[in-house]
Amino acid sequence: MKPIIEIDHVSRIFNGKIVAVDDVTLDVAEGEFITLLGPSGCGKTTLLRMLAGFEQPDKGAVRLDGHDVTHLPPYRRDVNMVFQDYALFPHLTIAKNVAFGLERLRLGRSEIGRKVTDALALVGLSDKADQMPHQLSGGQRQRVALARAIVRQPRVLLLDEPLSALDANLREAMQVELKHLHSKLGLTFVMVTHDQTEALVMSDRIVVMHRGRIAQAGTPSDLYDRPETTYVADFVGTSNLIPCEVASVTRDVIEVDHNGIRLRCPARRSVATGQKVIAGIRPEKLRLVAANDAADANMLTCDVEERLFHGNSIRLRCRLPSGESFLCDQQLSAAAAIGTVPEPGQSIRLAADPDSISLFTEDDRA
Amino acid sequence: MASPQSVRLGRLAGDGVFVAVIAAILAYLYLPIVVLIIFSFNDSSSLTLPLSGFTWKWYDKFFANEDLITALRNSFYVAILTTALTLLIGVPAAFALDRLKFPGKTVFRRLILLPLVLPGIITGISMLNLFKFIGMGLSLQTVIIGQSTALMSIVVTQVFARLQRLNRNLEEAAADLGAKPWESFFYIILPNIRSAMIGSALLSFTLSFDEIPVTFFLTGRDNTLPMYIWSTMRRGITPEINAVGTLIVAFSLLLIALSVWLLKDDARS
Amino acid sequence: MKRPRREDIPGLVVLSAPLLWAVAFMFIPYVIIFTYSFWLKKYPTFVPAFQFGNYAQIFADPQYYQVLFRTGKIAIFVSILSLLMAYPFAYFLVFKVRSTRLRALLYMAVIAPLWVSYLLRAYTWKTILGSEGVLNSFLVWTGILGQPTDVFLYNQFSMVVTLTYIFIPFMVMPIYTALEKIPKNLVEAAGDLGVTPWGTLWKVIWPLSLPGVIAGATFTFCLTFGDFIAPFLVGGPDGVMVANVITSQYGAALNWPLGSALAIIMLIIVLAVIELSDRAQRAGRIGLG
Numbered sequence: 001m002k003p004i005i006e007i008d009h010v011s012r013i014f015n016g017k018i019v020a021v022d023d024v025t026l027d028v029a030e031g032e033f034i035t036l037l038g039p040s041g042c043g044k045t046t047l048l049r050m051l052a053g054f055e056q057p058d059k060g061a062v063r064l065d066g067h068d069v070t071h072l073p074p075y076r077r078d079v080n081m082v083f084q085d086y087a088l089f090p091h092l093t094i095a096k097n098v099a100f101g102l103e104r105l106r107l108g109r110s111e112i113g114r115k116v117t118d119a120l121a122l123v124g125l126s127d128k129a130d131q132m133p134h135q136l137s138g139g140q141r142q143r144v145a146l147a148r149a150i151v152r153q154p155r156v157l158l159l160d161e162p163l164s165a166l167d168a169n170l171r172e173a174m175q176v177e178l179k180h181l182h183s184k185l186g187l188t189f190v191m192v193t194h195d196q197t198e199a200l201v202m203s204d205r206i207v208v209m210h211r212g213r214i215a216q217a218g219t220p221s222d223l224y225d226r227p228e229t230t231y232v233a234d235f236v237g238t239s240n241l242i243p244c245e246v247a248s249v250t251r252d253v254i255e256v257d258h259n260g261i262r263l264r265c266p267a268r269r270s271v272a273t274g275q276k277v278i279a280g281i282r283p284e285k286l287r288l289v290a291a292n293d294a295a296d297a298n299m300l301t302c303d304v305e306e307r308l309f310h311g312n313s314i315r316l317r318c319r320l321p322s323g324e325s326f327l328c329d330q331q332l333s334a335a336a337a338i339g340t341v342p343e344p345g346q347s348i349r350l351a352a353d354p355d356s357i358s359l360f361t362e363d364d365r366a
Numbered sequence: 367m368a369s370p371q372s373v374r375l376g377r378l379a380g381d382g383v384f385v386a387v388i389a390a391i392l393a394y395l396y397l398p399i400v401v402l403i404i405f406s407f408n409d410s411s412s413l414t415l416p417l418s419g420f421t422w423k424w425y426d427k428f429f430a431n432e433d434l435i436t437a438l439r440n441s442f443y444v445a446i447l448t449t450a451l452t453l454l455i456g457v458p459a460a461f462a463l464d465r466l467k468f469p470g471k472t473v474f475r476r477l478i479l480l481p482l483v484l485p486g487i488i489t490g491i492s493m494l495n496l497f498k499f500i501g502m503g504l505s506l507q508t509v510i511i512g513q514s515t516a517l518m519s520i521v522v523t524q525v526f527a528r529l530q531r532l533n534r535n536l537e538e539a540a541a542d543l544g545a546k547p548w549e550s551f552f553y554i555i556l557p558n559i560r561s562a563m564i565g566s567a568l569l570s571f572t573l574s575f576d577e578i579p580v581t582f583f584l585t586g587r588d589n590t591l592p593m594y595i596w597s598t599m600r601r602g603i604t605p606e607i608n609a610v611g612t613l614i615v616a617f618s619l620l621l622i623a624l625s626v627w628l629l630k631d632d633a634r635s
Numbered sequence: 636m637k638r639p640r641r642e643d644i645p646g647l648v649v650l651s652a653p654l655l656w657a658v659a660f661m662f663i664p665y666v667i668i669f670t671y672s673f674w675l676k677k678y679p680t681f682v683p684a685f686q687f688g689n690y691a692q693i694f695a696d697p698q699y700y701q702v703l704f705r706t707g708k709i710a711i712f713v714s715i716l717s718l719l720m721a722y723p724f725a726y727f728l729v730f731k732v733r734s735t736r737l738r739a740l741l742y743m744a745v746i747a748p749l750w751v752s753y754l755l756r757a758y759t760w761k762t763i764l765g766s767e768g769v770l771n772s773f774l775v776w777t778g779i780l781g782q783p784t785d786v787f788l789y790n791q792f793s794m795v796v797t798l799t800y801i802f803i804p805f806m807v808m809p810i811y812t813a814l815e816k817i818p819k820n821l822v823e824a825a826g827d828l829g830v831t832p833w834g835t836l837w838k839v840i841w842p843l844s845l846p847g848v849i850a851g852a853t854f855t856f857c858l859t860f861g862d863f864i865a866p867f868l869v870g871g872p873d874g875v876m877v878a879n880v881i882t883s884q885y886g887a888a889l890n891w892p893l894g895s896a897l898a899i900i901m902l903i904i905v906l907a908v909i910e911l912s913d914r915a916q917r918a919g920r921i922g923l924g
Contacts, residue, residue: 052542053541053542054538074542075541075543075545080543081539087533087539090558091557100545100553104549149543152543381731387723387727388727391724394803398756401763402759412767455656458649466650478653481661485857485861485905486861487863487898488861491668491881491894492667495667495668495891495895496660496663496664496667499667572750575752576753576754579863579878583885592752595754595755595758599758607758610755611752611755611759618751622743
């Protein structure tokens with residue numbers, strides 16, 4: 001099926017020097033909820049603005065539903081955007097704000113009224129129709145911005161860090177609400193955010209960007225469980241990155257060595273013995289074991305340096321005999337109370353889950 | 367360390383001095399205006415104390431004075447057209463300064479803003495030279511052109527400041543929702559710079575009404591009110607002038623009240 | 636927006652109007668006046684030429700350069716006096732008045748006179764200071780003076796009084812704005828560190844308000860320098876300022892070249908003051924944001 005958005009080798013260079021977007025190619029399927037994820041300056045917002053029409057690519061083309069829209073102004077594209085600071089028109093009521101886009105379509109007055117009422121009901125703000133933007137809270141303004149963007153039923157809805165200005169509790173609620181809205185409306189959503197939790201919760205697909213390029217694109221679990229570069233491994237979730245050397249390679253198993261510690265994982269890529277690699281282990285994939293368990297591969301003995309309380313888990317900062325420090329998260333459940341969690345200064349033993357170990361070669365350092 | 371009591375007394379005395387100073391300055395500022403108003407009702411041709419009785423006759427003389435009424439009408443005519451011109455040229459100028467990059471932009475900005483600090487006589491003379499050069503006779507129209515040039519900077523600075531504070535996203539949002547550039551300007555930008563435009567228009571109107579240095583050099587046969595007053599002053603003090611002055615004070619207060627009322631909603635946003 | 640699109644063309648046309656106006660009515664006139672300043676006065680009017688005679692006349696003839704000095708002196712006096720009165724007023728409004736309503740009211744009270752005719756306000760000083768005027772009759776009536784004196788009017792004193800009166804509001808505005816921008820917590824911090832109110836004023840508030848002071852002083856100086864109304868109304872023979880001389884050259888004397896040369900000199904002086912003031916303001920601008 002033809003993708004609804006085709007970004008074809010697009011580049012954007014500012015002032016001839018700053019490369020904001022570097023030869024990006026991406027297809028978005030219709031009805032998808034895709035998120036551009038990355039830190040500030042990675043090019044995600046520029047890319048979004050090129051979809052909206054506020055920026056023009058210096059190279060490449062953007063196609064919407066097969067039509068080339070690369071140089072088309074925003075008011076000719078069937079795309080609508082929810083701005084980061086909402087950009088509500090301060091001199092218009094909420095209802096008139098939402099109606100603005102419909103009035104540009106020269107629809108009949110009663111039809112506009114009906115659509116506005118429906119849109120406001122959808123976001124739960126029917127009673128605020130006659131108020132002014134400055135009378136609403138941040139969360140309410142955000143929903144107005146949403147209503148205003150979806151009332152024209154665009155093919156694609158763009159969201160520029162929609163939740164960044166909300167406080168934590170509201171953010172979580174809105175994440176779920178947006179996801180519901182997406183499945184209810186069936187529109188294609190393209191969202192930009194720097195918050196990886198948001199991306200993981202809401203997206204069908206995530207595109208991680210780094211310095212103007214795509215680092216990795218895939219489903220949330222793809223990115224989380226099978227990161228392709230050290231950058232992605234540590235940006236999406238946290239990852240311990242331990243430098244190792246390949247000790248042995250068989251058809252099914254690769255064994256790497258870090259100062260005598262042996263780590264074994266399934267053979268998912270081709271490496272040679274003696275090659276320098278980085279082993280990635282997520283903090284929550286380490287299990288506390290008793291000191292007298294048989295010493296085997298995937299066992300790490302270390303000293304606890306610090307303990308950080310995270311509410312439902314405890315993060316231990318540990319140090320290996322080699323001097324390498326890393327993190328280990330211990331879930332606090334009904335069975336494991338805080339009393340059982342190791343104290344600083346203690347020496348502990350951790351077992352790493354082999355299936356969760358990622359290997360990165362020199363080329364994968366982003 | 368001074369005792370808390372003496373510190374408080376000292377502070378009270380200091381505040382007392384302050385209040386006295388403020389009152390003195392305000393008295394200084396309003397003395398001439400009060401004198402003007404009082405003597406406009408004073409039944410005497412001379413402007414000395416003690417006061418004679420109350421009279422309306424100076425106001426009657428004023429309304430009967432054909433030349434004065436004509437001058438007043440001319441002033442209105444000039445002020446209205448000048449204000450219109452300053453808006454028509456000044457608002458686009460503010461936009462040009464806010465958005466466009468073009469060679470000579472700094473020179474353009476300095477030229478537009480110069481009449482604000484430059485003594486009016488220089489603007490007046492330079493424009494007089496221009497009109498003589500191109501052979502254009504002096505009239506109310508030349509006065510209008512001269513005043514517009516002098517007062518344009520008021521509109522430009524106010525509207526420019528407002529534009530700078532305007533959120534760029536609003537125009538992007540408008541375009542995103544299907545508004546073409548002129549629609550965006552008309553429905554989104556214009557309503558939001560309304561207060562700056564009204565405020566500067568009112569100020570422009572008031573200053574045009576009272577404008578002297580530029581008008582002085584560019585007046586032809588028809589006088590504006592200040593020019594008429596100026597010519598009668600040369601002939602000696604007449605109390606009708608006090609009446610005119612008082613009416614101008616009343617009119618100015620009206621304009622101030624009008625501007626405050628018109629702008630009260632915008633003060634909030 | 637890189638490429639101007641078809642819909643942008645009306646916009647560009649509209650934006651070109653102010654540019655044309657600036658060239659026609661702001662740039663060309665200055666060129667013309669500059670040209671005229673080199674022309675020659677030849678009975679009955681004047682003819683095109685290129686000679687520096689007008690400028691030479693200004694610098695050689697005491698009649699002219701003395702006027703320039705006098706004008707400068709008066710302008711400086713007026714600036715200083717109006718500063719001395721405007722600053723306490725603004726300071727009081729910003730730091731001593733608690734109620735915002737009262738503050739707005741007092742501010743309006745200072746600004747309101749600006750909206751009343753300048754000519755009439757200057758004229759009333761003539762009636763107040765004259766030998767038959769309000770001040771004299773008051774002094775005689777209270778017995779301080781035996782008979783009316785004409786020492787108050789038609790001299791530099793009356794001009795300074797009148798001009799200061801006119802320009803106090805113009806001084807208050809930028810100083811008020813500058814003082815308002817000073818974060819209150821700076822003043823509190825100074826007090827907390829044991830600085831007296833005077834010390835705070837001198838070391839914290841005054842330096843931070845300096846850009847506003849400079850702006851107001853520049854404005855006052857430049858406009859006073861070019862004023863011809865106050866001298867005409869209350870000036871008298873020794874109160875003639877440059878603008879009056881220029882006016883007479885353009886009037887009965889029909890010596891436009893000399894008038895233009897004087898105007899150019901005035902223009903240069905004023906532009907120099909503005910440039911100096913801009914630099915001083917920029918140097919003194921400490922980020923308060």
